[in-house]
Amino acid sequence: MNNRKNKTVLITGGADGIGFGLATKFGKEGCKVMIVDINKEQADIAKSSLESLGVETMVHIGDVEEIKTSKLSIAKLIDSWGKIDILINNVGIAGIAGKIWEQPIEEMDRAYNINLRSTFLFCKYAIPYMLEEKYGRIINISSISGKEGNPGMVPYSSTKAAIIGLTKSLGKELATSGITVNCITPAVVETKLLSQITQEQVDYMVNKIPMGRTAKIEELAELVWWIASDECSFTTAATFDISGGRATY
Ligand SMILES: NC(=O)c1ccc[n+]([C@@H]2O[C@H](COP(=O)([O-])OP(=O)(O)OC[C@H]3O[C@@H](n4cnc5c(N)ncnc54)[C@H](O)[C@@H]3O)[C@@H](O)[C@H]2O)c1
DSSP: OOTTTTOEEEEETTTSHHHHHHHHHHHHTTOEEEEEESOHHHHHHHHHHHHHTTOOEEEEEOOTTSHHHHHHHHHHHHHHHSOOOEEEEOOOOOOOOOOTTTSOHHHHHHHIIIIIIHHHHHHHHHHHHHHHHTOEEEEEEOOTHHHHOOTTOHHHHHHHHHHHHHHHHHHHHTTTTTEEEEEEEEOOBOSGGGGGSOHHHHHHHHHTOTTSSOBOHHHHHHHHHHHTSSSOOSOOSEEEEESTTOOOO
C-alpha cells in the first residue's frame, strides 16, 4: 500500500527524536521530506542522513513559537514541490517538571506556544493548499499525558489534551474535504525530551505502562505511516493510542 511515493510531508521538530524517526520512515518509503526545526546543527545532520538514503529533503530553520516559521516553511515547500500532502505536527517540549504553584508562568506560555499554538498555525497555513488538492493527511503528535494527566507536568499534559480537542474539532470541520486529521497519544519514548524532566518523573511514567517498557520510535513510525495512507480513509478526528496499555479510555 505504498501510495505515498512522491508525496510531500512536512514534519515539525523533525531534526531529532520521534520527528527524525518519522522523517526516516516516510523518506525511505519514497516521500519528499521537509524538516522544520530550531536546531540547525541537528537539522543538518538529519538532512545529510536522509540524503544518504536518497531522500529528497528540505530544511527550514526556525522557532515554531514565531508565526513566520509556519508561514515561511509552508510557502517554501509549496514553491518547490507544489503541494503539501502530509503534515505531521510533531514538535513539542516537556518543559520543566514542577507543581503548578511552583511553575513559572512563562513555562505555561512556552508549552502553549510550542505544543499547541504551533499545531494550530501549521494547520492554518497548510490546509488551504490541501483544500485545493482535495487531499491531505494531518497527524498531530499528542501524548498519553493528554489523556491520563501526569502530576508535575500541567503545562505539558494540558497542552497535549488540547491537541486532542483540536484534532477532534478540525477533523469534523474537514470531514467532507478529502483531508483527514488524527492524532496519536504515545507513552514514554526514550528521546532527548526526557532530559527536560526529572528521573523521578520518568520512572513514574514508565511504571504506569502495563507492558513494562518504553515505546520504540519505529513502532510510532509504523502507526503514523498507516494513518497517513490512502487506506486509512474513514478515520478522522480520532485519537490512536500507542501506550503499551496505559490508556484507560
Ligand atoms: N519522548 C516521549 O516520551 C514522548 C511521549 C509522548 C509524546 N511525545 C511527543 O512527541 C513529540 C516529539 O518528542 P521527542 O521526544 O522526539 O522530542 P525531542 O526533544 O527528542 O525532539 C524535539 C525536536 O523539536 C525541536 N524543537 C524543540 N523546540 C522547538 C521550537 N521552538 N521550534 C522548532 N523546533 C523545536 C528540537 O530541536 C528537536 O529536534 C513531542 O510533541 C512530544 O511531546 C514524546
